[in-house]
Amino acid sequence: MSLEDGDETEMDHGAWLDEKDLTPLERTFLVTLVWLDKRLRLVDYLEMVESLYYRVNMQLPKSHTEQYNLDNKFWYWYPLYALGSFSVLAYVVAAMSGALLGFYYAPSTAGDPSAAYNSITYIMTDLNFGFMLRSLHRWAAQVMTAAVFLHMLRVYFTGAYKEPRELNWLIGIVLLSLTMVFGYTGYLLPWDQLAYWAGQIGVEMSLSIPFAGEWVAQLLFGGFALGDATLKRMYIIHVFLLPFVVTTVIAIHLALVWMQGIAEPH
């Protein structure tokens, strides 16, 4: 409710303030506050911020160590609890450097079979700081994969996957899988020998799936032999589909951490 609402609208603030026996500083503060509140509904907004603060700090019931005031061994593990945030950081660096690489990379082998490869050569040799941009992207990707994996080990060995966090563990498995798909699709983009033969392995692994194999190879790789369709699919998955999906799933993962609070070791 605003200071100006209801009966107080007509009230003489000067007289009200005189009654209060205030120092000049307090009086100036209150007069300014009322003046601002009349125009900007400050008190309403402060109340909104206050209720938001309590919502943000709403957590699960107290943990065992808190409840019984036990020695809090939890914090001895602290550095390992940063691995999740470290994964987010690596993801952000990879996303930003990847977006910049997108200005120079050509996802094509149509016409010129070396077009994609040549665009990477251009980035590495001619583009100013191109080698740095590409290295940053590759390092961020590898650091992310390692951090996500170590984060999973931390969660496992501290027992943080147990009730009530089973769902976040499953969401984590999805994130680990998507991180690997990110890595695989990115690995194919330079269209060098490593990429080409890794692609070939992918096609053959797809074909080995019982019944649906041919359909999967067709869908993911655009056929049974590698070509422009393969590269285009990898590119779209890597730069369009996965960034949206992974960002959304990370947001859900973090929202659950926020709602449930961090677990202590079991």
Ligand code: HEM
């Ligand atoms: C892109 C991948 C991932 C990101 C960015 C991420 C991020 C995070 C962050 C920031 C936290 C807060 C606590 C901490 O940092 O340790 C967290 C907690 C958690 N994560 Fe992940 N995570 C990822 C993958 C995974 C994987 C692969 C698993 C397991 C399969 C997993 C399971 C969990 C669980 C169960 C928690 C709650 C832990 C607790 O309450 O102590 N996450 N995650």
